[in-house]
Amino acid sequence: MIRRAIAVLLLAAVGSAPAFAETNVYAGLRVGTNLDGRFADAGGKLDTDTPFGGYLGWNINPNLAIEFAATNLGSSQRSNIADGGFDVDGALYQLGVVGSFPLSDQFNLLAGVGGFRLNEDGDGSSIAGPVSVDFGDTGVYAEVGGRFQLNPQWALRASYTWFDFESGSDGNFWGGAELRF
DSSP: OHHHHHHHHHHHHHHTOOSOOOOSEEEEEEEEOOOGGGSOOOSSEEEEOOOEEEEEEEEEETTEEEEEEEEEEEEEEEEOOTTEEEEEEEEEEEEEEEEEEESSSSEEEEEEEEEEEEEEEEEEEETTEEEEEEOOEEEEEEEEEEEEESSSSEEEEEEEEEEOOTTOOEEEEEEEEEEEO
């Protein structure tokens, strides 16, 4: 009985949602899959945390927005290497433009491009002993995805983002919630 009531409420909320809100500013929280490709494959065991973060966007017009995103990459360790390893903490910052292409009153396809800054530092080990490491990087990214509008303020967003890291390109899937102001 409770499941049916929840289902009816969700369908009513989704079914009654009008076209996308006319507000210009939005913010979202997201979580993604691991970005292991940013490290050159040197063997050993690589452990990385799940990235999470947020983004802030401003609609220039109904179909084009400027977005800034900040992502906590957490801790990443490479171990079981004969001549070294590392333990770093990192963050990823993105600035770009996102195009929005409506398919219905509630669903938009998204496509974006921009630049990123990767900041990672920590400790490494080598044959000579402990060393400080810095895996800073800048480059470009491309994103494709979709936004499902639940009501005028709230939406669900999912996307795939490809990054051109210096040590090798990598991509990940993101999912999260978005709020329009």
